[in-house]
Amino acid sequence: MRHFSIFISSIAMSAIIFTTDLPQDACVSCHFEIDQDKDVDERSLTNILDDIHIQKGLGCSDCHGGNPEAFDDEDEAMWDVDSFLGTIERVDQPQVCGVCHSDPIYMRQYSAHIKTDQVGQYWTSQHGVSLKEGNQNVAVCTDCHSVHGIFPVNDPRSSVYALNVPETCNHCHGDSEVMEGSGLSNDQYDKYRISVHGVALLDDMDISAPACNDCHGNHGAIPPSVFSISDICGSCHVNNKDLFKDSHLSDIFLNADLNQCEGCHNYHDILTPTDEDLLWNDKDNCVECHQEIEDVANKMGVKFNNIITELKSKIDLANEKVASAENMGMEVSDLFFDLEEAHKILIQTRTSIHSFNLEHVSETASSGYKSADAAILGAEKAMEEFDFRKTGLLIFSIILTMFAILLYLKIKSLEKNK
Template identity: 30%
Template sequence: MLAACLVASPALARRPAEAAPKPPTNDDCLACHGDPSATAADGRSIAVLPDKFAASIHGQSGVACVDCHADLATVTEFPHAEKVAPVACATCHPEAAAQYDVSVHAASRRKSPNSVAAACKDCHGTHGILPASNPNSPTNHFNLPATCGRCHGNADIIRRGHIAVGNVVTAFQDSIHGWALAKSGLMVAPDCTDCHHAHDIRRKSDPQSSVYRTTIPATCGKCHEGVERRYLTGIHGEALSKGNPDAPVCVTCHTAHRIQRAEGPAWKTQVLAECGSCHPESIRTYHDTFHGQETQLGFMRVATCADCHGAHDIFPPRDPRSTVSTTRVVSTCRKCHPGATASFARYDPHADKNNRQRDPLLFYAAKFMEALLIGVFAFFGIHTVLWASRAVKPGHPMSGPDGGPRSQE
């Protein structure tokens, strides 16, 4: 290999100095770099596999080595100096580069030269770049979670990059989206870029981010358009539109990366915690009634929040559109209790025995039961203690000084 270089070099050196030097051809470069065992002085591989390059999008479209390694276009001395300029993808891909420039990755790299944040080649590769449409490309729809996961699933990089969200790759893989992508092989299942974008990935705290709190419904709505529409009409969407900072968005209930099927039992209990994070009082009263008691034991055939209140288009009970409004509550009960009537629907699924205004009958029943329990246990508690102390005596248990010994006289 070295011999080949030495042979090639004088030919290149012989170029006339006055004319612009003819840039080296790909063959010139591969004469040295095409050897799979080619290494730099420090032992680092500098090989460029000719077949791999030829199969790449750049190889296919006739891009020359020096189109990217532009600093080598004018070099006349070979072997060239070991230090070469970084490749500027922006020369040919100005749009992607401009998008990348505003990303959290670019910001991190600008801030620190030792940043672990991804540059172009970390996702796309170098000499073997394949278009995303190619199934073997690291940026292919089905490969992307693994590509992002090289950093976002790597504990060392997560630590060094101070990535607050932690390992999102395993969370995503176990989510409904991850399953749809990896197991069901759905083109419509989202990969990372569908929510986060590819080049202009921004922090969720950045108002221009696709995952900024108020933008999330629109981002999810790209696929779940019908749900977004219902959400925006409901009380939660309305609160968000009015600028309520506590208004829940999609990820507040569904989480971002761990999204589960809403039909499963895991979700039916999970939703109690999600709704409860804003509505603790409703969860407390729910747990005091039959549905809530059963749910505590893990019995999942009873109603949890969404079964009565709906999910995305939740309205306050006084709104006739609400599933628990007086006009609709009976049909809501009938989902589980066929034959339910208006009388049946007067059951309070959030009854509070301490609230006289809301549940007067229950309030007084609770007070009566309390008095009954205390009365019975107090009376018989004292009765029992007195009896026990009277009966525990030396000698015959039934004898007593006042009653006199009554046993077999």
């Protein structure tokens, strides 16, 4: 009778079971029968068929324990089996996942370069440390990777795919109830979203732009400290880091326990810096510390701004002249090389400010002046050429008009003779 009922329910069951990779073992046949009146979502089984573990041939018992061969007997299948875990407690997750994921020999069969340090890393993270201290209100494996629909990190459907990471972290970190008592705010996502990185990642879909994990680490998630922040930012912004490290400000920041990059650029809401930030105004970051020695900082920032403004206005002038030469129909496409070069140097000059060395900044800018001047010169030459054309046209028209008048007179005289 029991066999028969399994048979019937199997037919009645959602067709996915038969048509898919789900192992046809005791777990599946019973649990789909028991739970058949619940819908798939409720059983947190969304995407289970595409789950990387199922795809690789693992079954329920590989995580939850039990005997998948025991079709007839509940006790034989679960309760009497020593390895049976059932629902895995949050506290236990790192160990359970780590059984495989921390075993280099086991994991090697799936990929030669697969990492196995995730659990070890996890215990160093703030999440792991708190979990060890008995705080259950922290992220464990499934909070980031989801439960039964786990995808590899480079699968766009994955909750830890670069574009999805900010949303995934924000699931907890943006929830004031979850974060209560942690001493953390819950506005990181909102700040990140408007930052230069957030815009690049989430609006421009540039997956090379940093998501949360690129600064905080993947499994060893921790906020960067005073000592590491310039290295973390510097892993992409190399020039800025090197210039700053060599500058006189570097030690001063360290000694004063100031976060180097963050001191001026903030964190999370790292906005695109503007040249006006260098001016001595309310927005100026220098003001925070340099209140007493106003004059020095004043000079420095304003001088940087002057250099950049001059380069910018030269580039603007060059753009304008090249555009107007182009509008006259002159072939000036070669000048765009110089314009692009000047623009590159403008960016370099902005970067060079991190040296806080006036000489270095003005030296960098000077080659930009050269490129811009070359473009201006070329455009002016093109405009001179246009004037030459106009003069030529004038001479040609005069000759032509005179010839035409003479011809007209000749015709008149011919007709008079007649």
